[in-house]
Amino acid sequence: MSEMPSKLAEIVDEFAAAPRDVVLEMLLEFSDVIPPLPPELAGREGMEQVVECQTPFFLRAQVTPDGTVTTWFDCPPEAPTTRAFAGILAEGLAGANAEQVLAVPDDLYQRMGLAQAISPLRIRGGSAILARLKRQVREQAAG
Numbered sequence: 001m002s003e004m005p006s007k008l009a010e011i012v013d014e015f016a017a018a019p020r021d022v023v024l025e026m027l028l029e030f031s032d033v034i035p036p037l038p039p040e041l042a043g044r045e046g047m048e049q050v051v052e053c054q055t056p057f058f059l060r061a062q063v064t065p066d067g068t069v070t071t072w073f074d075c076p077p078e079a080p081t082t083r084a085f086a087g088i089l090a091e092g093l094a095g096a097n098a099e100q101v102l103a104v105p106d107d108l109y110q111r112m113g114l115a116q117a118i119s120p121l122r123i124r125g126g127s128a129i130l131a132r133l134k135r136q137v138r139e140q141a142a143g
Contacts, residue, residue, distance in 0.1 A: 004104045008092025015112035023117040030087030031080040034073050041072055048136065052128035054121065055079035059086070061133050063140040067097040071133065081118055085109070085126040089133065098141040102134055 003009070018026055041047060047058035058074040071093055073086035093101055105111060109126045 003100065005093055005096040005100045007094065008088075008096075008104065011088055011092050012108065012112050015114065018113070020113070020116055023113055027084045027088075027114065027117065028080050029084075030091065031077075031083035033087040033091050034075070034083060035090065037072055037074055041074075044074055047072065047074060048132055050125065050128050050132050053079075053082055053125040055082050057082055057086075057125070057129065059129060059133055059136075061101075061136040061140070063098050063137055067099075067141070069093060069096055069098055069101045069137055073129075081122050082125060082129075085129055089130065098137050101137045102141070104130060104134065106130065 004012075015023060015026060037044075041060065044058045047060045050057045050059060053075075055076055055078070056074075057079070060072045062070045062072075064070065071090055073083075073090060075083045075086055077083065093104075106127065108130055109115065109123050114126075115123055
């Protein structure tokens with residue numbers, strides 16, 4: 001069994017070790033790291049909506065022939081917490097292969113200590129983002 005990507009594991013460890021009063025501040029720093037969508041995804045063409053999120057949130061994962069996973073996220077700036085979930089995944093999964101993405105624990109956000117900092121509804125949305133991402137990767141890797 002593969003392990004989650006080391007970059008994502010580092011992010012999880014940083015959050016888990018952080019004092020509770022700075023966790024939200026740390027989280028919001030990730031809301032700015034989502035790269036812009038490429039032109040071919042303009043209009044969210046081929047992206048999947050995560051309806052569990054309170055805000056319009058769309059994602060797409062692509063597994064390349066060599067097994068590397070590329071992720072794209074679209075979320076409005078007015079939803080910084082949800083954008084931060086996407087930012088954590090974008091940064092933590094950069095360069096990861098399908099096995100590593102599928103090895104990300106489903107309770108990722110709880111492991112980070114976010115359940116004490118943000119609402120259960122937001123945790124549910126973040127968990128749905130991860131679940132959809134992993135499902136897309138699983139379907140493409142099975143090919």
